Amino acid sequence: MTDRPAILRHLEAVLFVADEPVPTADLAVLFELPAHRITEHLHGLQEELAREGRGIVLRNVAGGWRLATSPDSAPYLERFVGEQRHGRLSQAALETLAIVAYRQPVSRGQIAEIRGVSSDGVLRTLLSRGVVEEVGRDPGPGQAILYGTSQLFLERMGLDSLSELPSLADLMPDTRAVERMESGLGPGL
């Protein structure tokens, strides 16, 4: 261990797991430090990563700070992500796509509620891939954007319409078991 300040290590770790740019203000709250001190540390980390020629660099982009890969690694990265193996959705993306497909039109908030975690990052990926799209606005107070699956989604899945999606009834065995139990053991027995 060097005498590198611990805050640099913690900043690096937090930015590592963040799935979108983190505003300086959020980091200030997290570390209970004034924003200008956080900014100093971030600049320190940025220089350090650049000076040491690391594969990970720190970028100050719209909306905050995020870690990214070093530009000269791009050729390897493209080959790496182009591999067949990576041609599948992450578990989180698959789950989010499934929720959108079966519960559309659905808002970000509703997706997050079902999954128990924020799904903004994966939703953005699905939007950028063109399989999910905005389909309207919630008429309620928040006017939340509502999402649905696209025509491209249907084509890729080999479906003519959403009604051809397999029924969920058979796949949720527990609900069925409960219903059977209810009807088998009616009141009064």
Added chain:
Amino acid sequence: MTDRPAILRHLEAVLFVADEPVPTADLAVLFELPAHRITEHLHGLQEELAREGRGIVLRNVAGGWRLATSPDSAPYLERFVGEQRHGRLSQAALETLAIVAYRQPVSRGQIAEIRGVSSDGVLRTLLSRGVVEEVGRDPGPGQAILYGTSQLFLERMGLDSLSELPSLADLMPDTRAVERMESGLGPGL
């Protein structure tokens, strides 16, 4: 820029974008280097990250290499991402997970038989956490779904492969404990 070998930078960048542990063999193909050279570089990178007290460490888990945050940043991460990420598993979930880990591929029925209670609810929790997955169907009449542990399970356990699990024979109750159970159950002949 230092005279740090460029390969360390590229390795770091590739592992940064990977969404699961990357086997040494895949990296050898990508960088057109013999596997043992890649392993050397990876060990170099691993030591470097540890020595410099960085927020990111390199681990050899689940049959590959994976960047992760250093555990001493965990308190900040938990505050940052919220608690859900690595929520603790219930006793029932751990028992079910142990049965799946040692008896895979295994069906719901087989799990229930060992535990003496239905384990459908906890099994669903394990599936949604991604540590257990469907691995096939029983060829027998019922065609029961068979479950096994996932790569994420190994990663969460810090294991490189299932063979590193402690042997079940070492976990059995000792002779005295078995004798006590036996006499507790009733008289012998």
Added chain:
Amino acid sequence: MTYAVKLDVFEGPLDLLLHLVSKERLNVADISISEVTDEYLRASAAMGEVDLETASGFLVLAATLLELKSLKLLPSRTTVDPELKLLLEERDRLLHRLVVYATFKTAASRLGSSLSENSGFHSRSAELPEELAPAAPDVLRNLTPEQLARAAARALTPPEPPKVDISHVTRVTVSLDEMVQRLKARLEREQLSSFRQLCSTARARIEVVTALLAILELFKSQSVELEQDQPFGEISVAWRQTAPEAS
């Protein structure tokens, strides 16, 4: 000596039995089946619903324990009659299950420690950077509608309900002892009835379970005779005029 247990801390009948028989100097003969059963019913009622599979597992276990207990209370026999032999085989099977279960319980606690030792390592779960997205192959290529449906079913099924601390809640609508008394009175009056009739006034599932256990108690004390013509058929319950003295 009877032994009081708090059932809500156990994961099921096997876990409970493992706990009971692993105690020093405690064996089946010391366990008060009715106390254990009452405790079980109280725990189930407090959880708001009876998991039928767990309940039936528990019933099978309670019945086996009753049998083992009667064996234990009998004066030692020298000859091995077939019934005794069956019972001993049953005991061996139960012992085997207990050993297997105990082994997995230890494995579970090992897994639990490994998981918490490794819980400080967090990996990145962020999606591919946008600039790299064009290089990635078509993500839907290998996805089938069935896989999508399975993912939806998983996501939309509510997760395991959290464990509820029940130490302060509800009392059971009727205890096993009360049910035994109630059924005794009714059977003395009616002489012959069926399980279905006896349960016809049950207001909750838990009362049906209690009634079944009460009938088993009465059967054990030889106060009733039971008959069932076929599996799942009507169970007739007959009051024995000459019930032996309660032991």
